Amino acid sequence: MRLAFLGTPDFAVACLSALVAAGHEIAAVYSQPPAPRGRGQALKPSPAHAFAIEHGIPVRTPASMRDPAEIAAFVGLKLDAAVVVAFGQILPGAVLDAPRLGSFNLHASLLPRWRGAAPIQRAIMAGDRMTGVEVMRMTEGLDEGPVLASETLRIDALETAGTLHDRLAAVGADLLVRTMAAVARGDAVAKPQAEEGLTYAKKIRPKEARLRWGKPAAELDRKIRGLSPFPGAWFELPTDKGPVRVKALLSQVEEASGAPGQVLDDKLLIACGEGAVRLLRVQREGKGPQDAEVFLRGFPVAAGTVVL
Known part of the structure; x- marks a missing residue:
């Protein structure tokens, strides 16, 4: 089919790559405008934008898809279908209805649970045991469209947002290709979402990342894993030169007790309001991620230390 692909982050790249490999004609890739990245804060294209350039696919980076000129350009592509994967903008009806067969979205949750911006992180933070990916026919409402296909994945005990992201991206890319083949054949069946179990995955705010x-x-273990690797749940470790910010990237719950924030041994077991968390992977400010054992060799934390 002749498709437009609208997506921005790494999660979208797996799907775009799979659609290209399946032989679809990608008339254009739409992505968020280049943004400052890295230490130099130079403007860099999004992962989906970079993939499109590498593969010779035309790219558009509109500030708003509601711009009448952008809508006209989109209609002018004369598409069979549009595919949306983590694009980052709400699309108006004039865009959604322009392709001959409609517009389709891959979403990283089992709808109607976790509609919205951060379904992977919110599922882990809420303690969900299962999640998945679904392809829906898009409507103007936020992730409200009928579902054409889904795949379910288990959330493991040491799952992070990063590991779950990668698994969902791979499964989602395969599901999307199979579903778009069904759309092309005309035998895809869309079923309305259930009315029960609706939740919204609100965007992660910086203030949420601090560990209390x-x-x-x-709860803290789920937050650590749900915000890993980005933005990273963090705390402050006292030193002779002042507090040092440390991100906690992987943890597990253990049975132990003490004053909240007290380090209970020399291997980063930290007491909480109930129980304790063992930090398994951390990242000191300005440094790279390290397993706790490696981190402690160069930055020992004694039992009895109180972290903030």
């Missing part, structure tokens, strides 16, 4: 040790260990 008075919370139960199970």
